[in-house]
Amino acid sequence: xxxxxxxxxxxxxxxxxxxxxxxxxxxxxxxxxxxxxxxxxxxxxxxxxxxxxxxxxxxxxxxxxxxxxxxxxxxxxxxxxxxxxxxxxxxxxxxxxxxxxxxxxxxxxxxxxxxxxxxxxxxxxxxxxxxxxxxxxxxxxxxxxxxxxxxxxxxxxxxxxxxxxxxxxxxxxxxxxxxxxxxxxxxxxxxxxxxxxxxxxxxxxxxxxxxxxxxxxxxxxxxxxxxxxxxxxxxxxxxxxxxxxxxxxxxx
Amino acid sequence: xxxxxxxxxxxxxxxxxxxxxxxxxxxxxxxxxxxxxxxxxxxxxxxxxxxxxxxxxxxxxxxxxxxxxxxxxxxxxxxxxxxxxxxxxxxxxxxxxxxxxxxxxxxxxxxxxxxxxxxxxxxxxxxxxxxxxxxxxxxxxxxxxxxxxxxxxxxxxxxxxxxxxxxxxxxxxxxxxxxxxxxxxxxxxxxxxxxxxxxxxxxxxxxxxxxxxxxxxxxxxxxxxxxxxxxxxxx
Numbered sequence: 001x002x003x004x005x006x007x008x009x010x011x012x013x014x015x016x017x018x019x020x021x022x023x024x025x026x027x028x029x030x031x032x033x034x035x036x037x038x039x040x041x042x043x044x045x046x047x048x049x050x051x052x053x054x055x056x057x058x059x060x061x062x063x064x065x066x067x068x069x070x071x072x073x074x075x076x077x078x079x080x081x082x083x084x085x086x087x088x089x090x091x092x093x094x095x096x097x098x099x100x101x102x103x104x105x106x107x108x109x110x111x112x113x114x115x116x117x118x119x120x121x122x123x124x125x126x127x128x129x130x131x132x133x134x135x136x137x138x139x140x141x142x143x144x145x146x147x148x149x150x151x152x153x154x155x156x157x158x159x160x161x162x163x164x165x166x167x168x169x170x171x172x173x174x175x176x177x178x179x180x181x182x183x184x185x186x187x188x189x190x191x192x193x194x195x196x197x198x199x200x201x202x203x204x205x206x207x208x209x210x211x212x213x214x215x216x217x218x219x220x221x222x223x224x225x226x227x228x229x230x231x232x233x234x235x236x237x238x239x240x241x242x243x244x245x246x247x248x249x250x251x252x
Numbered sequence: 253x254x255x256x257x258x259x260x261x262x263x264x265x266x267x268x269x270x271x272x273x274x275x276x277x278x279x280x281x282x283x284x285x286x287x288x289x290x291x292x293x294x295x296x297x298x299x300x301x302x303x304x305x306x307x308x309x310x311x312x313x314x315x316x317x318x319x320x321x322x323x324x325x326x327x328x329x330x331x332x333x334x335x336x337x338x339x340x341x342x343x344x345x346x347x348x349x350x351x352x353x354x355x356x357x358x359x360x361x362x363x364x365x366x367x368x369x370x371x372x373x374x375x376x377x378x379x380x381x382x383x384x385x386x387x388x389x390x391x392x393x394x395x396x397x398x399x400x401x402x403x404x405x406x407x408x409x410x411x412x413x414x415x416x417x418x419x420x421x422x423x424x425x426x427x428x429x430x431x432x433x434x435x436x437x438x439x440x441x442x443x444x445x446x447x448x449x450x451x452x453x454x455x456x457x458x459x460x461x462x463x464x465x466x467x468x469x470x471x472x473x474x475x476x477x478x479x480x481x482x483x484x485x486x487x
Contacts, residue, residue: 068327097422118423139370162332174332181372
């Protein structure tokens with residue numbers, strides 16, 4: 001009951017904020033030209049940059065932040081506090097809830113815009129519905145995108161890093177414990193990379209784990225909306241002074 | 253970050269004639285440093301000396317695992333270190349468990365446990381199982397991706413006193429809520445207590461979904477479970 005009321009209040013607020021940011025001048029909308037700072041994860045840099053335009057400034061942070069959500073919150077907050085001193089009308093986060101890594105994040109001077117998603121896989125697939133559908137059909141899916149292969153870790157690169165610190169048997173045991181419930185690797189072609197070298201790596205990872213391999217075409221829809229607006233149902237608009245909370249995401 | 257702890261630990265394990273208090277501390281550090289051999293030797297030696305088994309568990313092994321988990325949370329340890337500490341802990345508990353079982357006529361309680369629907373992460377859940385078994389609980393492990401109906405059936409069939417659920421994803425934690433709702437609808441919530449945990453789970457979430465208890469980390473599971481059943485914790 002409380003959650004529904006909160007959501008209703010939010011949707012009203014979102015409408016007002018959207019109006020403020022995009023349509024400052026309802027008579028001549030062309031003059032409305034908000035400056036945005038997009039603060040995002042390096043894993044989706046190319047997918048976001050394809051929509052670059054004159055009113056957007058990008059800043060990308062290390063892909064591994066979600067692994068320590070408490071540190072992630074502090075790093076994001078510092079970036080936002082610094083951005084507050086600059087001149088932009090809104091800060092858009094290229095992050096999902098990311099294991100609570102954005103919970104409590106707030107901006108004192110700008111409106112925050114956040115995709116209402118659990119993690120970046122939804123952005124790559126293009127909608128919360130596609131992500132839900134894939135997870136329901138195959139919960140044991142390990143997703144890879146060119147950005148993940150380039151900037152993040154793959155099962156093979158994990159194994160190699162474990163083998164540097166420990167003996168081969170231990171490295172194999174650790175990787176097995178970590179990956180034993182995964183049944184397939186899904187490689188998402190996001191359409192902005194030369195695909196072949198990444199596809200080869202993704203396939204090798206599936207062979208390495210002896211699990212199924214599948215490819216899916218990603219969709220640029222959410223990346224486009226993240227950069228260009230209008231930030232409708234899949235986005236949260238957080239007023240300045242208010243902070244991001246876990247509850248805002250749980251019914252996605 | 254990991255090697256920073258090595259030198260003092262090397263000195264610690266070589267300490268001559270340590271007191272029981274010091275041995276318990278060295279045992280905890282052996283778990284942190286993933287030293288299975290030292291965990292085995294120290295646990296064996298304290299058992300032989302007649303140190304209270306729960307003291308070895310709750311003042312040696314568990315604090316070590318807690319420290320390893322905290323370091324993982326802070327990003328100083330990674331998955332390999334966490335898993336290897338769990339393995340060292342399992343060795344120590346493997347020595348204590350049969351002795352604890354011998355010394356008690358009944359199990360402390362029966363716990364149905366699993367990772368919720370659409371979630372396949374089980375490192376934390378498996379650690380909770382090691383710890384609860386070590387403390388004398390009987391465990392019915394339903395594995396991963398467990399739908400609410402399966403939890404409820406297992407609780408009913410086994411006459412469990414506790415239903416424990418784990419989730420590592422914000423996208424799956426709502427299944428804890430659905431499971432508790434089904435438990436209520438089936439009228440079983442009067443005879444079973446629920447406890448929830450996992451990295452994204454918060455005390456507020458646990459309260460909002462009506463869980464009876466929240467575990468911040470796996471190592472707190474035994475004390476939380478005992479409290480739920482009104483069992484006094486000696487050490």
